[in-house]
Amino acid sequence: MLKSVGVLIIVTLAVVRAEEPAARSRSSSRAEWVREHRSQNPRLYANEDIYEDATLSVPDLIRKYGYPSETHHVTTDDNYILEMHRIPHGRDKNNDPSVARPVVFVMHGLISSSADYIIMGPERSLGYILAEEGFDVWMGNARGNYYSRAHTRLNPDSSTSFWNFTWDHIGYYDIAAMVDYVLAITGRPAVHYIGHSQGTTSFLVLTSLRPEYNDKFKSVHLMAPVAFMDNFPSEDLASLARYSLTLANLGTAIGLDEVFAKGTVFTFNEQGEIVCIEDNSLVNFCRWFIPAFSAQSLAHFPADMLPVILGHTPAGSALKQFAHYGQTISNAAFRRWSYTTPVQNLLAYGSLRAPSYDISNIKADITLHYSVADTLAAEVDVLALSDALQNGKAKRVPLDKFTHFDFAWGTTAKELVYDDIKEAMWDYERTH
Numbered sequence: 001m002l003k004s005v006g007v008l009i010i011v012t013l014a015v016v017r018a019e020e021p022a023a024r025s026r027s028s029s030r031a032e033w034v035r036e037h038r039s040q041n042p043r044l045y046a047n048e049d050i051y052e053d054a055t056l057s058v059p060d061l062i063r064k065y066g067y068p069s070e071t072h073h074v075t076t077d078d079n080y081i082l083e084m085h086r087i088p089h090g091r092d093k094n095n096d097p098s099v100a101r102p103v104v105f106v107m108h109g110l111i112s113s114s115a116d117y118i119i120m121g122p123e124r125s126l127g128y129i130l131a132e133e134g135f136d137v138w139m140g141n142a143r144g145n146y147y148s149r150a151h152t153r154l155n156p157d158s159s160t161s162f163w164n165f166t167w168d169h170i171g172y173y174d175i176a177a178m179v180d181y182v183l184a185i186t187g188r189p190a191v192h193y194i195g196h197s198q199g200t201t202s203f204l205v206l207t208s209l210r211p212e213y214n215d216k217f218k219s220v221h222l223m224a225p226v227a228f229m230d231n232f233p234s235e236d237l238a239s240l241a242r243y244s245l246t247l248a249n250l251g252t253a254i255g256l257d258e259v260f261a262k263g264t265v266f267t268f269n270e271q272g273e274i275v276c277i278e279d280n281s282l283v284n285f286c287r288w289f290i291p292a293f294s295a296q297s298l299a300h301f302p303a304d305m306l307p308v309i310l311g312h313t314p315a316g317s318a319l320k321q322f323a324h325y326g327q328t329i330s331n332a333a334f335r336r337w338s339y340t341t342p343v344q345n346l347l348a349y350g351s352l353r354a355p356s357y358d359i360s361n362i363k364a365d366i367t368l369h370y371s372v373a374d375t376l377a378a379e380v381d382v383l384a385l386s387d388a389l390q391n392g393k394a395k396r397v398p399l400d401k402f403t404h405f406d407f408a409w410g411t412t413a414k415e416l417v418y419d420d421i422k423e424a425m426w427d428y429e430r431t432h
């Protein structure tokens with residue numbers, strides 16, 4: 001059955017791509033889309049904040065809730081232009097701008113953005129909580145997402161080369177450039193790091209490929225860590241993974257190199273239910289994803305927040321990011337990108353097979369926060385990663401129903417995860 005889903009996706013990619021050359025304009029069409037749906041679904045947007053929060057940009061949202069907001073742009077060594085969002089201090093507590101405070105760098109997951117750490121509001125979102133607790137909060141955005149869809153030379157709307165990256169590049173180039181920038185601006189020698197999902201994968205990529213970066217991190221907190229995927233829990237996705245290279249190659253061949261751009265996948269019907277945008281190139285994936293996502297979301301985040309979540313998510317990615325996870329699952333190995341032929345691997349890496357990331361290079365002080373209900377990170381894989389790390393330990397979230405998405409948006413994330421991370425960061429500050 002999954003084979004047919006994979007084929008369906010590929011076919012749909014091809015068909016829709018051929019028929020819909022337009023529809024790539026971003027923010028204006030997005031605002032129109034939301035306006036239209038608001039007029040069609042007044043009940044859905046009964047609360048003015050829900051409507052507004054679904055549509056405002058991250059910096060505007062931070063300002064709306066009374067927090068200091070800064071936007072910074074960083075150019076990577078390979079010329080991508082990334083946008084970072086900063087909450088330099090608290091609103092109610094720890095709000096004296098002149099006080100020096102420890103710096104924390106927060107990195108989002110696949111198809112997400114810095115929005116993950118603010119959209120649930122000051123009570124629940126990690127960005128605000130850390131600012132109130134006395135940290136200088138910097139939130140990154142990976143190349144290709146809504147905020148970092150820019151390059152000094154390549155045009156993301158017309159260049160296939162722009163989308164020629166995986167989370168290997170996000171780790172090697174993006175996190176390195178953003179962390180160096182934060183260190184330069186704040187004059188600090190090191191930052192605390194919090195990553196979610198792909199933000200954990202790319203951290204491990206960076207510190208294994210560029211070991212000199214280990215010293216730039218104080219304590220490191222990886223939520224829902226994804227690297228070893230030998231026992232990937234989702235049967236459906238594991239089957240799809242086998243088609244990943246075909247998918248990436250085909251996608252590139254037909255020009256579909258960007259997937260899940262902001263505002264292109266979900267919408268709401270008149271009953272206020274989430275439905276797929278039918279002319280979307282990933283409509284089949286969307287149809288598969290929605291039941292799984294909705295079942296989880298209703299249990300863990302309030303239904304009235306779904307418009308806000310889906311107003312900011314997905315935030316865009318390259319097809320190759322998915323394909324690289326696909327390779328990781330199907331190879332049961334945490335390796336660099338495998339090219340189609342051994343000769344290409346030889347040219348890129350000097351070996352016929354893509355090399356494994358050398359975990360022994362990773363020396364940072366790392367805590368892996370995982371949950372047993374996470375359908376994207378199996379407990380046994382997280383524990384194996386923890387064992388492989390020199391300074392790694394694993395902490396299980398003390399609620400068995402806690403999901404992959406709860407780390408970003410869950411109503412219990414503060415009590416079950418964020419408070420613990422905050423305490424660990426202050427412990428580090430006190431003892432170093």
Ligand SMILES: *[C@@H]1O[C@H](CO)[C@@H](O)[C@H](O)[C@H]1NC(C)=O
Binds near residue numbers: 160161164
């Ligand atoms: C993508 O990058 C690889 C090298 O990393 C290169 O061999 C390939 O030609 C690139 N493809 C495109 C479409 O730019």
